[in-house]
Amino acid sequence: MTRGVRGMTQSGNPNGQIRGTASRREREKAQRRDDILRAARDVFFQHGFHTATVDDVAVAAEVSKGTVYLYFDTKETILAHLLLEGLDMLIADLEAAYAADRRFGAKTRLRRMADAYLHFYQQNPEYYRMLMAFDRSQLQASIDPGIYQEVYARSLHGIEWLERAVKQAQEENLIVVENTREAASVLWAGLNGVLVLLSHPLRAEILAADLESLYGTMTEVLIGGLGK
Amino acid sequence: MTRGVRGMTQSGNPNGQIRGTASRREREKAQRRDDILRAARDVFFQHGFHTATVDDVAVAAEVSKGTVYLYFDTKETILAHLLLEGLDMLIADLEAAYAADRRFGAKTRLRRMADAYLHFYQQNPEYYRMLMAFDRSQLQASIDPGIYQEVYARSLHGIEWLERAVKQAQEENLIVVENTREAASVLWAGLNGVLVLLSHPLRAEILAADLESLYGTMTEVLIGGLGK
């Protein structure tokens, strides 16, 4: 039952002879797993999580249905791992945008991170939609609690990078807020709000707005508005 | 095809006795319909639209499954009518907040409308969630095109009220924007962004923010940020 998350077997296999074989096997296993995840991403995105069937995933991954269940305990577990993947990518993007190893002003950092979020959305609309649309209760009910914790933890991670930039802005006296987490939340809410509206076909039609323009305006409004 | 409230007692019925019967029947029918809608709202909210079954709805409404289908053609049609209800309530709230018949400054109007949206969310979290979460394509595929058009038309209505206030702000020289629809979109996106994040249990947990405080901050940031 706790199968899915066991991750890549910790390396450090002491047996040289077997290592060759074992690691090949492991590579193959990891590859399979990845194939399935990749297929699931496409299938879930195209048909929607509920409409998509595990069979669809298996066919797309070119494995048997049984094999899917060899790597993932439930359909929801697959989704959870996709969420984890998406979060990882997003966090990596945000981290890179923050660029701790370089000297950037807070405003630059905030703009870079806002841009990174937009790019993540544009590059990975499937992941973005999954991250926004997944049903917490259903997920929590059908996956290993450990994985759910992971989703939670990584979600937290994202907001923390943003908060870091807000803190810097505070230190640079660009903005004055009592609660940096709240300020970061406002930023996220605003930017995400644009993406949420435009990622929904009906609402996008109603607004008839250009994503990049709207997002840019929002970015400036938020940075400007939070500023003193 | 089955419409339920079709009809309206043939007007000009000369027979008081019969009219009474007919109108009572109609009242009862409308009542039934409402019972089902009410039940569906609760059931869909509790179990989620996909997980909920028409049987659940029937049981909650204390009618037979067949009766549900007497009033609504498909499960999705029920959802569509709930969406229409929700939109009607929201639009009424926005209209009341705009208060065309009173002399309000643009800023006041914008704040009143922002408040109205928040209150709508707080009073009708189920409707809000439904409105945000429904799947356009699935809905469009299984309901009468006319009803879908209604959903679309009313969604448009909401943003238009907001735009009206933005135009007034423009006239009052409070803000200077090229595109009032875009400005209204930014407002909606920002406010809605807060609600979206906090209406999702996992994200609400992560942010650990107070809804009213966050929403209030967002309101001021947006109004301030859009202002010249």
Add this chain to the structure above:
Amino acid sequence: MTRGVRGMTQSGNPNGQIRGTASRREREKAQRRDDILRAARDVFFQHGFHTATVDDVAVAAEVSKGTVYLYFDTKETILAHLLLEGLDMLIADLEAAYAADRRFGAKTRLRRMADAYLHFYQQNPEYYRMLMAFDRSQLQASIDPGIYQEVYARSLHGIEWLERAVKQAQEENLIVVENTREAASVLWAGLNGVLVLLSHPLRAEILAADLESLYGTMTEVLIGGLGK
């Protein structure tokens, strides 16, 4: 349960006063009944008995579904009455073709009857199909035994007219058979065989034959073949 067949109330109502009213009512009732039967014929023919719904019949007859059940106990009972109607028409046609009151040779009579059968098929394809396709066991199971007996009795009637002509042919020494019922059966089987094949779309396509030509050939073959 034995409602449907009670037929037209035997006339001879002794009460003159009431007779006017009652007979109008009766006429109206008969009319209603006929409307329903007419509607059912069309609907059953268009959709097929199984696919057609009682609702379809009610709508076509412009009465409520309840009214349909006021006149007929079950859906199958409606079918049975249509069968009776069809048989009545067919028998009347055969009787007219036989023309007992006129002096026809046996061969002429046989040809006239064969023609009559073809015309019946061409004029009333719905009735013909119903008569050929109804499922005995299902019918017997869901209708009043009396009505079933009627269907049986009238079916018998049809073959008897044919047999009468065969007997005449026997008397005229045109044919020599041991069993006139069997000879009549051969006639019916042959003629009906043509109609059966051509009334089925797929088989009609395969044969690509002209109905009248095929039927004519069959008539001559049978009359010729039976003749000594």
Add this chain to the structure above:
Amino acid sequence: MTRGVRGMTQSGNPNGQIRGTASRREREKAQRRDDILRAARDVFFQHGFHTATVDDVAVAAEVSKGTVYLYFDTKETILAHLLLEGLDMLIADLEAAYAADRRFGAKTRLRRMADAYLHFYQQNPEYYRMLMAFDRSQLQASIDPGIYQEVYARSLHGIEWLERAVKQAQEENLIVVENTREAASVLWAGLNGVLVLLSHPLRAEILAADLESLYGTMTEVLIGGLGK
């Protein structure tokens, strides 16, 4: 979509052990499929296609309902495959009766084929009934077009064997007809007409005729009647 026997063990499999397993699996699959078809034949015959449920078939075949759908896409598809089976049997019988590899006179051939048809009916009354009673439009609407084409093609095949014998009769100057297809149609119509009447319980009762006697008479009448 689900085909079942798709595949055929990849040829050239070098591993005897595995080949054994694979082919056993395939034999088992074919067996299952056959079990279901056999069960369906019985169930459809006993209850009638419309009244019979897929559940009935599953129970009779001693498999689960899901398994039935693993082998056949729809209820109608099952019927279509039964039709194909029936047609195959019938055509094989006709072909054998024609006996192309032997020297038979045309009359003998025609009689042999007539006998074969009768025997087919007697040996496989269920198949015969299915072949005569299936509803073209409903079938066409719910099965794979390819299968429908097959049904059509094989139906054509049957009449062609008959036509071949008619052509021979033409060549032998036994009969003189303009259109051999029409002559074959008359033969089929006549013989089939007997079977149609006697395969229907109510009509069989009415005729009270002995099948073999009636059929024999018909055969002679047709062969005699078509002859010059």
Add this chain to the structure above:
DNA sequence: CATGAATGAGGATTCATTCAT
């Protein structure tokens, strides 16, 4: 490990029939 056949619990929807008014 991998396979894919088998399962069977639902789920949405239909429709003949009933019955209160």
Add this chain to the structure above:
DNA sequence: AATGAATGAATCCTCATTCAT
């Protein structure tokens, strides 16, 4: 007599999951 709302059993079909090989 007529209505038409209500019923609920029945039906086809789906699909996540298991398991023997």
